[in-house]
Amino acid sequence: xxxxxxxxxxLNPKSVAFYGANNKGGSLAAIQIMNxxxxxxxxxxxxxxxxxxxIMGYKAYKTIADIPEVPDLVVIVLPAKIVPQIFKECGEKGxxxxxxxxxxxxxxxxxxxxxxxEEICQIADNYDMRFIGPNCLGVFNNWYGNKNETQAxxxxxxxxxxxxxxxxxxxxxxxxxxxxxxPENIDLGLSKSLSVGNEANIDIVDCLEYYKDxxxxxxxxxxxxELKRGRKFLELAxxxxxxxxxxxxxxxxxxxxxxxxxxxxxxLSGDTRIYDALFRKTGIISTEYVQEFLDIxxxxxxxxxxxxxxxxxxxxxGGPGAxxxxxxxxxxxxxxxxxxxxxxxxxxxxxxxxSYRNPIDCAFDMNLPYFYIxxxxxxxxSGEIDAIIQYGVVGFQDVMDDYLKYDxxxxxxxxxxxxxxxxxxxxxxxxxxxxxxxxxYSVPILHVSPMPFNSPWSKRLRENGFNLFKLWDRPVxxxxxxxxxxxxxxxxxxxxxx
Numbered sequence: 001x002x003x004x005x006x007x008x009x010x011l012n013p014k015s016v017a018f019y020g021a022n023n024k025g026g027s028l029a030a031i032q033i034m035n036x037x038x039x040x041x042x043x044x045x046x047x048x049x050x051x052x053x054x055i056m057g058y059k060a061y062k063t064i065a066d067i068p069e070v071p072d073l074v075v076i077v078l079p080a081k082i083v084p085q086i087f088k089e090c091g092e093k094g095x096x097x098x099x100x101x102x103x104x105x106x107x108x109x110x111x112x113x114x115x116x117x118e119e120i121c122q123i124a125d126n127y128d129m130r131f132i133g134p135n136c137l138g139v140f141n142n143w144y145g146n147k148n149e150t151q152a153x154x155x156x157x158x159x160x161x162x163x164x165x166x167x168x169x170x171x172x173x174x175x176x177x178x179x180x181x182x183p184e185n186i187d188l189g190l191s192k193s194l195s196v197g198n199e200a201n202i203d204i205v206d207c208l209e210y211y212k213d214x215x216x217x218x219x220x221x222x223x224x225x226e227l228k229r230g231r232k233f234l235e236l237a238x239x240x241x242x243x244x245x246x247x248x249x250x251x252x253x254x255x256x257x258x259x260x261x262x263x264x265x266x267x268l269s270g271d272t273r274i275y276d277a278l279f280r281k282t283g284i285i286s287t288e289y290v291q292e293f294l295d296i297x298x299x300x301x302x303x304x305x306x307x308x309x310x311x312x313x314x315x316x317x318g319g320p321g322a323x324x325x326x327x328x329x330x331x332x333x334x335x336x337x338x339x340x341x342x343x344x345x346x347x348x349x350x351x352x353x354x355s356y357r358n359p360i361d362c363a364f365d366m367n368l369p370y371f372y373i374x375x376x377x378x379x380x381x382s383g384e385i386d387a388i389i390q391y392g393v394v395g396f397q398d399v400m401d402d403y404l405k406y407d408x409x410x411x412x413x414x415x416x417x418x419x420x421x422x423x424x425x426x427x428x429x430x431x432x433x434x435x436x437x438x439x440x441y442s443v444p445i446l447h448v449s450p451m452p453f454n455s456p457w458s459k460r461l462r463e464n465g466f467n468l469f470k471l472w473d474r475p476v477x478x479x480x481x482x483x484x485x486x487x488x489x490x491x492x493x494x495x496x497x498x
Contacts, residue, residue, distance in 0.1 A: 006130055007202070007210040010097055011141040011153060011192060013072035015044035017064060019086055020077030020101075021055050028101060029077035030056060032138060032155040039160065040151040041144070046071055063089065070094040075138065075155060080104030083134075084119045091127025098124075099155070100133030105198060117200050124201055136197030137173030142190050143216040156195055157181075164189015165218035166297045169207030171196055175223040175249070179290060185453055187462050188298040191216045205229045205236060212240045219300045221293060222248040222284075226270065230278075237282035242492055245300050245485055247285045249293055250275045283488040285481050295478035298467060300485075304444045309333045309483040312385035313359035314375050316392035320448070321359035324389055324472050331480035335359070342382050349374070358385075366396070372430040373437075380441040387483070388445040389475055393466070395449075395457020397423060420456075427460035435465040444482075446475040 002008050016036070021029035033045060033056045046067045047055035054060055061067050064074070074095050076086055080102050090098060105117045117134070124131055132139070138155035142163045145151050150160055156177045166188055170176035176195040180186065192214070194207045204222060211217045220240070227233050237246060252270065279286040287293050311333050315321035325335045338346070338358045346356035349370060355361040360379075362371060372393070379385050397418050404410045404417060438445050447466045451458055462468050469475045 002210060002214045005210045005213070006097075007194070007206060009072055010099070010132065010194075011139055012144060013043060013097070013153070015046065015069060015071045015073070016041075016155075017046040017048055017061075017067060017071040017074045017095075018055075018077075019048050019075070021047045022049065022052060023055055027077075029075065031158075032075060032077075032101075033058070035154045035156070035158065038158075039154040041153055042151075044069070044071075064093045064095070065089065067093070073097045073099065075099045075101065077101040080116050080134070084116065084123060087120050087123040087127075087129070091123060091129055095127075096129055098129060098131035098133075099136065099138055100131050100197070100200075101136060101138060102133070103135040105134045105200070117198070121200055131201045132194070133197040134200060135173075136195040137177050138195055140177070140190065140193040142192065156193060159183045162187075162189040163191070164301055165191050165216060166221060166301050167192040167194075167211050167214065167217040167219070168221040168223070169194045169196060169204050169211070170221075170223035171199065171204060171225045172223050172251075173197065175290070179294065186294065187468070188294055188301060191218075199228060203228055205233050208233065208236050208240065208246075212236065212244065218244055218303065219297055220244055220246045221297055222246060224248055224250045224275070225252060234278060234282060237278075237284055241283040242489055245285060246283075247287065247293055247296050247300075248279060249287060249290070250279075283485060285485050287481065291474065292478055292481070295469070295474050296481050299444060299446070299478055299482050302444065302467065304438055304442055305486055306386035306444055306479075306483060307442060308386040308486065309480075310336050310384065310386045311479070312338075312379040312388045314362070314371075314379070314388060314390040314392075315359055316362045316364055316371070318355075318361050320391040320472050321361050324391065324476055325359055327473065327476045328389075328480070331476060333476075333480055333483055336384060338382075338384055342378070342384060345378065346375075362392075368426075368430055373433045376434050376445055377437050380437055380443040380445075385443065387443060387479055389448065389472070389479070390445060391448040391472055393447045393449045393461060393468070394451055395455055395460075398451065398455050398457050423456065424460060427457070427464055431461055431464035431466055444479075446479060448472045448475060 018029050018033055021027055021033050036045060045058045047058050047060045048064055049055060049060045050062055052060045070093055074090050076083060076098060083102055140156045141153040142161060144153035157180050159180055161180055161183050168176050173195040176193045196202060196204055211220050240246060285296055311328050313321050313324050328335050335358060343356050350356055351363055351365050353363050376388055379388055400415055401417055448469050449458055453470055458468060
C-alpha cells in the first residue's frame, strides 16, 4: 500500500511549515504558499520569519520551535550556507520530512569546494529525517484530500490542472512543473509530480517505487540526468513497465549536454548507449522531445492499447493521408492494404472519387455521421487494423461563422449561425459513439484537425473524448512509440504482462 511508503506523507501532509516566504511576489516560498491557497489545501500552514507577523494571511513564527505542533512537512527556500543550521532546528523539533528548494549545493563546479550536501545529509541521518532536493521545485498531488475537482496539494505548479492518471518524477524542476503552465492546450491529466533535484537523499528510484503501487498512477513519466542506483532502477523498471508504461527522457551523452548537466545539478551522465540498452531491456518508452513525451502519455493514459502495429488511415484529403502513411511505415508501423471484402464494403458507401485501399480518402464529403462514426467502426470491427489515425475533423460551422462577420456574405448567405446548444449536441452525437467503439474493440483512434486547438469545434471534440492533434506528424510519431511498447509486452511471459 502506498500509504506505508515514506513518500506518501510528502504528498499528503496535514501541516506544512515554510522558511523563506514573505508577502512579495518574487519570493519562491511565497509562491508555493499561494499555490497551496489556490489549490484548496486545507491543512495547517506555518510561515517562519524573523520579522514579519503574518505571511499571505497566515500567522508567522520566528522559529520552528515556536510552532504549536510538529509540522508533517517543512519547505526551505533560504541561502544554502544557512540550511545546515535550519536542518538542525528541524531535527530538534522532531520534523521527519523536508523539501529543500534552495540551490547552491552540489551544482557548483570548477575549484569551488562545497561540502554543504555532506553536512545536511549527515544532519538528516542524525535526526532520522528524509528530504527531497536540494535544487528542486517541490511536489504536486492532484488526488489529495477529498479528491474533488479542484483540490490538490501543490507547491510546484501555478495552474489548476485536470485530474488524471499520469505521474512524473523529474531531476529537472522545469520538466515537472513548467510543461503544465498552459492547461487549456493540454488534454493530459496529471496525477502527481515529484521534483527531486540533486537527489541528495531521495532519488528517482524512490519515486518509481512509490508510483509502482500508487492506485492513482497508471502511466509514469521520468526525466533522467543520471541514475545513482542503476541496479535497483533496472529491477524496479522491469517489474513496473509491463503493468504501468514508463516514458523517459534521458538528457546526456553529448559534450554540451554533459557540460550543462554538471553546472545544473553537478551530475555526471553516462553513455547514451547504456541508457538506450537499459530502456530497451525494461520496456521503457524513450524520447528526446517534451512534446512527444506528453503525446505518448496522452495516448497511454486513455487506457486503450493497440494489439499490434497495423494502422488504418482515414482522411478527407490525399496529401495528409500520404504523409501519414509514409511516416508510419518509416517509424516501423504497417499500413496494410485492406482485404477485397472490406474494400467492397467501403466502396459501396464512399463517393465515386474516393479511395478505399488504405489510406481511405473520402475526398471532400459532408456526410458527417459516416465520416465520424461509420468508417471508424467498420475498420475497428474488421480486425484488419490495430489503430486509426483520422485527418479532417474540421469544424465547418466555425468557418461559416467567420464568413458571416462580413456584411455582404451575411446578407446573401442561405445559411446562418447555429446555436451553441445545437453544436454541443452534434459533437456529442458524432464523438461519443466512436469513443465507445474504440474501447469496445480496443482500437485507439487519434484525430487530426488543422484548425486552432481552442476553436469552438476543436474544444467540443476534446471535451467529448477525442485524442485531438493539430497536425499529423505528432500522432504518428507518438503512436509508433506506443506500438513498440506493445511489441515489448507481447514478448513477455504471460504472468508479467499485467
